[in-house]
Amino acid sequence: MSDYFDADQPAVDLTNCDREPIHLLGRVQSFGFLIAVSSDWIVSHVSENIGAFLDIDPDSLIGEPLARHFPQSVIDVVRNRLQSFVNRSSRERLRDVPFEDQNRSFDMTVHVIEETGTIVLEMEPARPSDMAEEELLLVRNALPRLSRHDSHRRLCQDAARYLQFITGFDRVMVYQFLQDGAGEVIAEARQSRLDPFLGLRYPASDIPKQARALYVRQPIRVIADSSEEGMPVLPKRTIDGRPIDLSSSILRSVSPIHLEYLRNMNVAASMSISIIIDGKLWGLFACHHDSPMVADHVKRGVAEMFSELFSLMLSNRLNEEERRSDEEVQRLTNTFSASVSPDSDPIESMFPVLKAISKLLSADGFAVVLDNDRRTSGLTPEPGDLQKITRFLNTASAHTIFSTHKMGEVFFDNDGVERKPAGLLAIPISRSPRDYIIFFRREIVKTVTWAGNPDKPVKAGPNGERLTPRESFASWQQEQRGLSEVWSNKDLRIAEQLRLVILEAVLRFTDEVARERKVAQERQELLIAELNHRVRNILSLVKGIVSQSRGTNLSVDDYIGILDTRIQSLARAHDQITKQNWSAASFHRMVEVEAASYLGESKERVRIVGDDCLLEPEAFATLALVIHEMVTNSAKYGALSASAGHVDITTRMEENGFYSIDWLERGGPAVKAPERRGFGSTIVERSIPYELKGQATVDFELAGLHARFELPPRHVKPAPVQAKKEQAKKNEKATAAKNDAPLEAAYAPSRFLVAEDNLILAMELEDLLLESGAESVDVASNLSDAKAIASKSELDFAILDVNLGSATSFPIGEILAERGIPFGFATGYGEELKVPESLGERCCISKPYDRDTVRGLIRDVLELHRRQTE
CATH class of the missing domain: 3.30.450.20 (PAS domain)
Structure with a gap:
């Protein structure tokens, strides 16, 4: 490295890393x-x-x-x-x-x-891998879950969890670059044994400028072993005397400075993936591992594709936030434009909308400077300081919006005088004289937590004094004074929109005084034409986006919500027909479960009388969807949408063997046939005739909907005797009472291991445990990772998927049993659990997971563990 630095270059600090030619090191990883x-x-x-x-x-x-x-x-x-x-x-x-x-x-x-x-x-x-298709499926399945987040922080947090699951790294962070070049960890997924990095900041020198440039050219960077300095590339120099350019190399070796940096953090292997928005480096996925590790060809490709899709999703989320802000500004300024008149005081006319804009900008005060008139609201500088500020602003372009979060330094050279406002956003609203709307922000005394002291003098090390990275990564706090919150790009967009609208109004007033009315009118029309042109462009863009996005009348959130309820309905149906090893189940019970799941304590408003029957499994799921749609539609539009409304269901086993279901709604609003047949209507009207060869009629009577369904004999059989039915109800009530026990007792454990090879199920179970009070949840998708966590981590409880990929989770259970950690099993196949004799008696639940089932498992396992240890 010293060959590329001036020998007389003075040793300063780590910012000298910006001059290190890391793409010309001439070495590759082994x-x-x-x-x-x-x-x-x-x-x-x-x-x-x-x-x-x-x-x-x-x-x-x-x-x-x-x-x-x-x-x-x-x-x-x-x-x-x-x-x-x-x-x-x-x-x-x-x-x-x-x-x-x-x-x-x-x-x-x-x-x-x-x-x-x-x-x-x-x-x-080549590393043998048959997981490529499965890992691509994980990425595809991640997108609907990620798309439901309306906060980019929540989006980043879930993305870190997905990437950790896909790659297997101990820690995955989302690292965002800030406006001053420093970086902050805004999301993190980690093994519980590791110290958290979430919220820590790193100085700009930790990722030098030339490294950031390479992250744009080469979006993925792999370091397999931080203790290895790499193998030389021969010859060391070409005929023109330069090493080979390895800017786009995946094997490119790493600067000794960065390797020492990683070793100081106890990181043995890492992988960085760029998050690029609009061609610029927004941040990184930073993956760390505490032992040497090579992410194989498939995982690197999947991780890179995931990052590209995430970048698009993040860009859309940020754009959506800007769009909502633009709409609010447009609404406010339209109100202003409609309220002003030539006879009104222009500044007084501005004040209501400026107060609303001030809240939108998170400003603490504002000033209007128009001709020789200065008026203020909220937190503003002293009159003398305000005059000095406006004179300084006059030296800039008449069209330039100016912002600073350190007003004392910019305008007053930190003269030692204590001033209340610390931030300023100035919007010019005329050419001559210079008129302004100026928003102010108060001082925020911040305590910023850095990963080590960013200004700590650098000690001599193996790579020379000026190039030795920081040795300590203990968090170090720095108090910042005289600063406000930084004005964001969104704030500047709001200011530009406000400038255009206010400029039109201000020109209308000031030019009426300074120039002839005709000239003022021409300038006003010109400005309005420009504004109309811009508005039309924006509307055309929005229209294009809407057109390109159109494919359904539902929003993504609505779509996901509807899809979720239908899947849950199928899950409930599945539970009922699998309780007795995929056997026929009660239709009356299915209606009761569906009504209870949707209506809660109001389930008695759905009344069912008549003959019960047992539906065969192939018909049960179909009819469960039909009943789900009927209950849902009634709750939205029919009898159940009114407080006094009810549904009467009459069932009868006909002489010809058919089973009839008569659905009658009363006490609700007047109903009429829908103008458009959606997916729900199709399920109700066509699924029974098409799939079960039965009959379905739906009449939209004025007094309430009336539907009748008939099922052929091959799908139904008589219900068991009443005594058995009553006993089943007693058993269900007993189970419900057990599952309704206090939550605290069920969730006494706080540190969990979840071994689950299905990403979606793993994350749902992790969320369920965290929402119920768990302190930490370590998730493992394969036997090797799960065994490592079971051996090393502090755990209170474990839930193990019996079939973990191509292996079973019994070896994990043996480790947990030896350590005395309670655990239970989960299976997706409904079979009776058979465990090795060495594990003894164990509890098991069937998937998919839900709160009551998991709660019951934890309670049963803890009770069994207590008996076994007494």
Whole structure:
């Protein structure tokens, strides 16, 4: 590294890292090897470690045609892939490329160095993986859950959890770059044994400028082992005296400075994935592991794709927040424009809308400077200071919005005088004289928590005094005074919108005094035309977005909500027909469960009388959806939407063997047939005739909806005797009473392990436990990770999926049993649990998870554990 620095350069601090040429270090990590060839396929560079992978001497390759040492089939594969490059900045991945003469296969990454046209091949031993399709499915399943968040912080938190689940790293952080170049950890998913980094800030020098530039060019960065400095690439310099440019290399070795930085943090392996919005680096996914680790070819590709999709989702969320803000400003300014008149006081006319805008900007006061008139509201500077500020603002362009969060430094050179406002946002609203609307923010005395003292003098180290990274990462707090909250880009957008609207009104008043009415009117019309043009452009854009997004009349949230209730209805139906090993179940009971789940304590408003029957499983799910839609629609539009309304259901086993269901709604509002048939109507009217070959009629009578359904004999059979039915009800009431016991008793454990290979189910169970008072939940998707957590972490309870991928979770249970940690099993197959004799008696529940089932499992396991340990 010293070859690229001036020997006389004074040692200052870690910001000198900005000058380190990290893309020209000339080394690669040893988990793979590199070969670079010219456009005519002559080898120009090779990493020194190629002999560890192929029976080839590196010195014999340089200057030779690649075809003399590589199979022609491999070269042909690379040539074909190069044809698909959109531009020279592209990268292509090839999986499991065979070297038949070496009896080896390699995963390969190919890119082209733009400046020289050099083709770079990076290879690493192929790692067998049949998980690619499953991991891509995880990404697809993550998107609906992520899309429901209206806060970008919640979105980032869930994204960190997904990425940790996909990649297996001990810690995954979302690291956002702030306006001053520093970074802050705004979301984190970690193993519970690790100290939290959430909320810590890192100075800008921790990720130098040239590293940020590379993160835009190369969105994924892998460090397999922080204790390894890498293998040289030969020759060390080209004919023009420069090392090979490894800017786009996936194997590129890491600066010794950064390796020391990671070791100081006790990080043995890392992976960083760029979060890029509008072509700019917004932040990073930073993944850490406490032992050396190589994320394989498939996981890197899936992680990179996940980051790209997340970046689009985050961009949409931020744009949506801006859109809502724009709409509110438009509403306020429209009110202002409609309320002003030539006979009114212009400043007084502004005050109501400026007070509303002030709240939108989180400002503590404002001043209006118009001609020689100055009026203020809320927290503002002293009159002398305000005059000095306006004179200073006059030196800037008449169209420039100016903002600062350190007003004392900018306007008064920190002269020692204590001033209440610390932040300022000035909006010019005329050319001459200079008139302004100025918003002010109060001082915020902040205590910022840094990951180590960012200004701590750097000590001498293995890489020289000026380049040694911070050794301590203990949190260090710094008090900041004389500053306000920073004005965000959203604030500046609001200011620009306000400037356009206010300018039109102010010009209308000031120009009537200074110029002839005709000139003032022309300027007003010109400005209005410009404003109309901009509004039309915005409306056209919104219309285009709406048109492109149209495919359903439902919002995403509504769609997810409706879909969720229908899935829950199916889940309830599934529970009832699986209680007796996929056997027929009671129709009356199904109606009661559906009414209770939707209406709660008002379930008695759905009254069912007549003959019960047992529905065969294939008919039960279909009819459960029909009843769900009927209850839902009645609660929204029919009898159940009114306090006095009710539904009477009469059932009868007909002589011909058919089972009839008569649904009658009364006491609700007048009903009429819907103008459009949606998915719910289709379920009600067509599913029974189409799927069960029965009959369905729906009449929208004025007094209330009347529906009749008939099921063929093959789907129904008589219900058991009344005594058995009453006993079943008693059993259900007893179970409900048990599950309604105090929550605190069921959730006494606070530190959980969840071993579950289904991402969605794992996250739902994690949320359920956290919402119910758990302190920490460690989630593992495979046997290896779960065993590591079970062995190392402090745990109070564990829930283990019996079938964990291609293995069982019994070895995890043996570790937990040896440590005396209570645990239970979960299964998705409904079979009776059979565990090894060494584990003894164990409790088990069936999936999907719900609050009562999990609560019951925890209670039963703790009771069993208590008996076994007495």
